[in-house]
Amino acid sequence: xxxxxxxxADFDLGAxxxxxxxxxxxxxxxxxxxxxxxxxxxxxxxxxxxxxxxPAMTEAAMAAxxxxxxxxxxxxxxxxxxxxxxxxxGAQIVLVLAASAHRQAALDASSFLIDxxxxxxxxxxxxxxxxxxxxxxxxxxxxxxxxxxxAG
Amino acid sequence: xxxxxxxxxxxxxxWLRERAGTxxxxxxxxxxxxxxxxxxxxxxxxxPGHAAAFALRTSVRAAVNxxxxxxxxxxxxxxxxxxxxxxxxx
Numbered sequence: 001x002x003x004x005x006x007x008x009a010d011f012d013l014g015a016x017x018x019x020x021x022x023x024x025x026x027x028x029x030x031x032x033x034x035x036x037x038x039x040x041x042x043x044x045x046x047x048x049x050x051x052x053x054x055p056a057m058t059e060a061a062m063a064a065x066x067x068x069x070x071x072x073x074x075x076x077x078x079x080x081x082x083x084x085x086x087x088x089x090g091a092q093i094v095l096v097l098a099a100s101a102h103r104q105a106a107l108d109a110s111s112f113l114i115d116x117x118x119x120x121x122x123x124x125x126x127x128x129x130x131x132x133x134x135x136x137x138x139x140x141x142x143x144x145x146x147x148x149x150x151a152g
Numbered sequence: 153x154x155x156x157x158x159x160x161x162x163x164x165x166x167w168l169r170e171r172a173g174t175x176x177x178x179x180x181x182x183x184x185x186x187x188x189x190x191x192x193x194x195x196x197x198x199x200p201g202h203a204a205a206f207a208l209r210t211s212v213r214a215a216v217n218x219x220x221x222x223x224x225x226x227x228x229x230x231x232x233x234x235x236x237x238x239x240x241x242x
Binding site: 093114120121124138 | 163165166167215218220232234236237238240241242
């Protein structure tokens with residue numbers, strides 16, 4: 001069963017890893033991805049990212065992505081945590097953990113999970129710059145292409 | 153088939169919310185079934201803000217009852233319909 005959370009609070013990689021591994025002797029590898037707030041956007045200084053989501057839909061969409069990963073890879077467990085609200089440069093945004101008996105499935109599944117989170121979960125980012133200007137981040141073709149790598 | 157039309161709850165997110173000037177509203181359908189495309193046409197006529205929100209149709213995504221939907225997806229009274237830009241999380 002996947003652990004899925006959407007929260008304003010920060011998360012702790014060590015605590016989440018321990019929770020996923022607790023009592024398990026069938027896991028041989030754990031793939032992890034953490035997305036963080038970059039403080040520079042094309043040479044402009046970022047004050048913060050604002051993460052908005054669709055509360056009634058978000059966790060169900062994340063669960064569907066996790067279920068798809070479980071269908072494709074021999075996963076022993078996975079954790080998806082996505083933060084919302086105002087996040088300053090350096091802050092953690094998203095955590096993906098994928099556990100399996102063997103490393104390849106763990107690494108492939110963590111890569112799959114973050115690619116799909118970027119295109120299939122209802123989150124939106126707004127950039128707040130240090131000069132006071134603010135703008136919504138536009139979806140990137142490269143994210144769609146990254147997801148398309150997993151077609152089939 | 154109740155034949156009399158009915159209300160759908162409409163939600164907006166990100167810049168669609170800002171342009172529409174609201175995050176949530178209730179719309180009465182003219183009949184007992186419509187589509188996302190027809191609902192967009194109906195909503196676009198509500199105000200200049202709504203028209204602006206839906207002006208760039210290729211940048212508008214939708215969900216019906218919390219599931220991603222397309223232009224031909226059916227909308228019925230009691231449904232929750234959400235409109236938003238392409239997602240940018242992760």
